Amino acid sequence: MSDSTTVSIKNQNKSAASSLLKKNIRKFMNNKLALFGLIVVVIMTVACVVGMIVGVDYNTPNLTALKTPPGGEHILGTDTIGRDLWARVLYGGCYSIFIGVFCAVMSSVIGAILGAISGYFGGKIDQLIIRISEIFQAFPQLVLVMMLVAIVNKRGLSNLLVIFVLTGWMTTFRMVRNEFMSLKGETYVKVCEAFGMKKSRIMFNQILPNVMSPIIVSTTTNVAFFILQEAALSFIGLGVADSTPTWGNILNAAKSVSVVTNQWWVWVFPGLAISLFVLAINFLGDGLRDVLDAKQQ
DSSP, X not given: OOHHHHHHHHHHHHHHHHHHHHHHHHHXXXXXXXXXXXXXXXXXXXXXXXXXXXXXXXXXXXXXGTTOOSBTTBTTOBOTTSOBHHHHHHHHHHHHHHHHHHHHHHHHHHHHHHHHHHHHHOHHHHHHHHHXXXXXXXXXXXXXXXXXHHHHTXXXXXXXXXXXXXXXXXXXXXXXXXXXXXXXXXXXXXHHHHTXXXXXXXXXXXXXXXXXXXXXXXXXXXHHHHHHHHHHHHHTTOSSXXXXXXXXXXXXXXXXHHHHHHOTHHHHHHHHHHHHHHXXXXXXXXXXXXXXXXXXX
């Protein structure tokens, strides 16, 4: 094959990839809910990060402004001991979003690796990993997390991250395993095996890139799932330490009936932050699924 022909083929491939990218971007932009989700996620994340960088005072009580309703100096009011709720929602958002993103990414990495090994090799290795995943799935995930938190018997951010990652990889694992089992019989895989390519290279360099689209979509939606889990555990006192102002911990301060009825802003605004962010993440995940998943097109 001549050099000119090779260059022509490369240019055609680049042109096709560019055309597909433009088509996907156009399709995503036409999805109003997905675009809304992306805008909300970016705005809320940037606002929380800027608030942390600026160093908003989220922890100093103001005894002269206890239970102050929204307005004036305190945009969202103050909590039961006089701490500014706007600062706490901004600062807590950094922790909650970090927990969601970190746990979603790490659990997807573990699930993808185990799914690739299980789906490609099959046999006893597949059966072993399947049995391990079934043990984790024998319990509702929130119940399993509560059990592990109780066993560890220490509230902390690092412990919660480890527990979430250890209990959150099964969905990605099942999805990647099924994809590998269907793709390992493809011609390009057989050709790689015939040329003596290492199995690890075949798995992670040849097959895994073809499974990345559903993994990205799954990771995006798992961010919302882990944020909700953290909020649920913190609300019942099993999440991170009270000194860490996650959205769930802010809600934890509003458990008493008097606060719920008389200081509505203490629970309404952090609840709205959780609901809006989770809703936006779900809209974004649905939009990415429409664009990236060939089965949805």
